[in-house]
Amino acid sequence: MAHDVRLFLGELLQLPGVSAYESSVRERIRREWEPLVAEIADSPMGELQALKQGVGPSPRNSVMLAAHMDSIGLMVNGIQGDFLRVQSVGGIDPRVLPGCIVKVHGGRELIGEVFQPPKSCLPEKAQKGAPDLRYLLVDVGLPEAELRAAVEVGDLVTFASPVMDIGTGMLAGPSLDDRASVAALTLCLHELQGRPHAWDLIAVATTQEEVTAVGALHAAYSRRPSLAIAVDVTFGQAPDVPEHQAFPIGEGLTNGWGPNVHPAIFDALQKIADQEGIPITTEVMPGESGTDAELMQTAAGGIPTGVLSIPLRYMHTPVELVSMGEIEAAGKLLAAFVLHLEDDFVQKLSEVHIHGH
Amino acid sequence: MAIESLPPASPTPESLALLARLTEAVGISGGEAEVRDIVAEKLDPHAERMEIDALGNLLAFHRAPGDRRPKIMVCAHMDEVGMMISGIDKSGFLRFKPVGGLAIQTLGGRQVWIGREKIPGVIGLPPIHLLSEEKWKSELKVDDLRIDIGASSKEEAEEKVRLGAQVTFATRLHQQEGSIWAKALDDRLGVAILVELFQNPPPGIELLAAFTVQEEVGLRGAQAAAHRLQPDFGLALDCAPARDFPTWEGGKNDRYVSHLREGPAIYVMDGRTIADKRWVDLITRSAQENGIQYQIRQPLSGGTDAGALHLSREGVPSVSLSVPARHLHGPVGLIDVADWRAAARLVYASLANLPASDLWQAD
Numbered sequence: 001m002a003h004d005v006r007l008f009l010g011e012l013l014q015l016p017g018v019s020a021y022e023s024s025v026r027e028r029i030r031r032e033w034e035p036l037v038a039e040i041a042d043s044p045m046g047e048l049q050a051l052k053q054g055v056g057p058s059p060r061n062s063v064m065l066a067a068h069m070d071s072i073g074l075m076v077n078g079i080q081g082d083f084l085r086v087q088s089v090g091g092i093d094p095r096v097l098p099g100c101i102v103k104v105h106g107g108r109e110l111i112g113e114v115f116q117p118p119k120s121c122l123p124e125k126a127q128k129g130a131p132d133l134r135y136l137l138v139d140v141g142l143p144e145a146e147l148r149a150a151v152e153v154g155d156l157v158t159f160a161s162p163v164m165d166i167g168t169g170m171l172a173g174p175s176l177d178d179r180a181s182v183a184a185l186t187l188c189l190h191e192l193q194g195r196p197h198a199w200d201l202i203a204v205a206t207t208q209e210e211v212t213a214v215g216a217l218h219a220a221y222s223r224r225p226s227l228a229i230a231v232d233v234t235f236g237q238a239p240d241v242p243e244h245q246a247f248p249i250g251e252g253l254t255n256g257w258g259p260n261v262h263p264a265i266f267d268a269l270q271k272i273a274d275q276e277g278i279p280i281t282t283e284v285m286p287g288e289s290g291t292d293a294e295l296m297q298t299a300a301g302g303i304p305t306g307v308l309s310i311p312l313r314y315m316h317t318p319v320e321l322v323s324m325g326e327i328e329a330a331g332k333l334l335a336a337f338v339l340h341l342e343d344d345f346v347q348k349l350s351e352v353h354i355h356g357h
Numbered sequence: 358m359a360i361e362s363l364p365p366a367s368p369t370p371e372s373l374a375l376l377a378r379l380t381e382a383v384g385i386s387g388g389e390a391e392v393r394d395i396v397a398e399k400l401d402p403h404a405e406r407m408e409i410d411a412l413g414n415l416l417a418f419h420r421a422p423g424d425r426r427p428k429i430m431v432c433a434h435m436d437e438v439g440m441m442i443s444g445i446d447k448s449g450f451l452r453f454k455p456v457g458g459l460a461i462q463t464l465g466g467r468q469v470w471i472g473r474e475k476i477p478g479v480i481g482l483p484p485i486h487l488l489s490e491e492k493w494k495s496e497l498k499v500d501d502l503r504i505d506i507g508a509s510s511k512e513e514a515e516e517k518v519r520l521g522a523q524v525t526f527a528t529r530l531h532q533q534e535g536s537i538w539a540k541a542l543d544d545r546l547g548v549a550i551l552v553e554l555f556q557n558p559p560p561g562i563e564l565l566a567a568f569t570v571q572e573e574v575g576l577r578g579a580q581a582a583a584h585r586l587q588p589d590f591g592l593a594l595d596c597a598p599a600r601d602f603p604t605w606e607g608g609k610n611d612r613y614v615s616h617l618r619e620g621p622a623i624y625v626m627d628g629r630t631i632a633d634k635r636w637v638d639l640i641t642r643s644a645q646e647n648g649i650q651y652q653i654r655q656p657l658s659g660g661t662d663a664g665a666l667h668l669s670r671e672g673v674p675s676v677s678l679s680v681p682a683r684h685l686h687g688p689v690g691l692i693d694v695a696d697w698r699a700a701a702r703l704v705y706a707s708l709a710n711l712p713a714s715d716l717w718q719a720d
Binding site for chain 2: 100130141142172229317
């Protein structure tokens with residue numbers, strides 16, 4: 001039976017997985033990946049490493065495909081009366097918070113709502129302009145004594161918005177950055193069932209990408225793959241987003257180009273996408289890629305890296321929006337990429353270094 | 358005096374299910390049909406007669422008693438604040454305008470329903486990565502926001518949504534321990550209490566139930582309903598803002614309006630009306646005699662249908678009784694279950710006490 005990616009992703013999106021607290025997401029991914037790979041291993045930095053062995057002669061080259069399972073979120077940093085104060089984990093525009101329904105993960109899970117107190121409760125400087133996270137409160141509907149018994153400083157708070165099927169084949173909800181790519185990696189593993197590939201494939205669900213990307217660092221350092229691809233989301237075109245900085249949803253994946261990307265990997269992704277008839281656009285990344293590829297590139301003496309991205313609207317809001325078709329396209333492209341890896345590709349990786357692009 | 362057969366102190370499964378249906382209905386001011394249909398369905402077995410007037414108010418009557426009893430119009434408004442689709446962009450994103458006193462700063466990052474079909478949409482914001490500091494430090498303006506229904510062109514959007522379609526937050530009711538979280542508690546909670554009251558009316562009065570429209574845009578429905586019903590007395594059931602929040606400096610919050618978990622709020626004065634003192638006394642006395650917690654709503658601005666009611670025809674002695682609710686006019690409000698039940702009990706006790714009170718005796 002075909003893998004129901006919508007169902008799996010829907011479940012993933014409902015799980016809390018703020019950076020450094022990914023365990024519930026990891027366990028759900030493990031359940032999905034275990035039947036599809038030869039080995040699956042935990043790591044002290046929390047990332048999930050899955051090995052699908054290649055059939056080439058030993059010692060085999062290996063390709064690492066990494067998607068991060070953590071998401072942005074909030075952390076309780078104070079209790080005032082019947083209410084909580086919060087700090088952000090990762091980058092959040094405070095303007096998405098007032099009116100946002102959240103889950104507070106204390107001694108028991110509680111639904112709450114972020115709100116901005118009325119002007120009469122705020123200092124004068126906070127009465128104008130956009131809300132400042134510092135002055136926002138979370139209401140869980142409990143009086144102070146019960147609140148203090150249930151929640152403490154350091155507890156996590158996540159967006160509780162349900163997953164919403166929208167338009168034709170689109171999905172909106174929190175944490176699609178980057179669980180959409182975890183779903184793509186899962187599809188890739190399904191695609192590769194019963195189809196031998198020369199290289200070893202190491203699929204990784206990484207941790208803490210939204211803060212330091214230590215999960216990707218650990219995976220790359222401990223496995224030392226011959227090459228690594230970060231699978232992530234990129235800015236989708238939407239109102240008020242400069243057109244030249246974003247990519248239209250539903251019109252193709254993006255292939256990162258810039259100092260964080262090895263030219264031979266860029267070329268190979270483009271070539272295979274063309275062969276497979278998968279639309280792909282070049283995404284220029286003149287400095288950082290803002291993905292796991294940054295720490296993977298410089299890990300363990302250097303690893304050739306690529307960045308494959310799925311356009312997503314409203315990044316880092318509770319209503320991130322992607323096209324399911326593009327998640328499927330990414331899964332298909334990654335599988336085709338793995339199937340096409342020949343031993344001489346390692347040669348190409350060093351030739352490019354000598355001759356330039 | 359103490360009243361027998363008060364409504365139950367805990368919600369029944371039926372009353373909770375009704376509140377969920379009512380709050381999840383899409384019904385902004387001027388588009389209350391879905392709410393009205395639910396109310397009509399619930400009242401049908403109990404009403405001698407129901408009318409829908411020119412504005413869309415639903416008026417329900419019991420069989421008129423033989424003797425002359427006090428005619429009391431109890432009203433609750435069916436409409437909620439929300440949005441209306443006002444345009445469709447080339448690329449299929451929808452423009453909208455607020456309807457009523459919508460909390461604009463709660464719109465960013467929300468899920469919405471369009472129309473009774475509940476077509477799903479989202480109001481996104483640009484990624485913070487691409488925003489200048491100036492931009493993310495300026496407050497949201499409706500004209501900068503769009504609703505995304507996943508349409509890739511104007512034509513595709515037009516197939517699904519027409520101009521003027523109503524929009525509400527996509528919020529399902531959620532009960533958590535002693536509290537209820539839902540959209541449109543203002544005033545579907547009042548509607549739920551009035552439905553329950555109509556199904557089990559207090560003796561000795563002639564209850565005229567008015568489920569009104571367009572309260573949020575200027576108490577319009579109540580004006581027409583009161584004219585038609587010609588009551589002796591008026592009572593509006595609504596929600597009172599509970600702004601019982603701490604101040605940043607830690608000082609006393611002297612503009613709290615009402616407190617959650619301190620019982621229904623009796624209005625003495627708001628921005629629209631000064632409540633009839635005899636009504637206020639009747640309700641407070643009924644609360645005390647029946648051991649029902651209550652509070653006096655802090656006299657501040659704002660208003661309810663009582664503002665329109667008391668100006669009907671030659672004037673009607675009126676009052677408001679409200680359930681304290683937090684975070685009204687946004688995606689999700691919060692009430693305390695005990696406050697809700699106390700309000701249902703208090704309105705029943707007060708109406709049962711009215712015929713023997715100085716309100717009726719002095720009439």
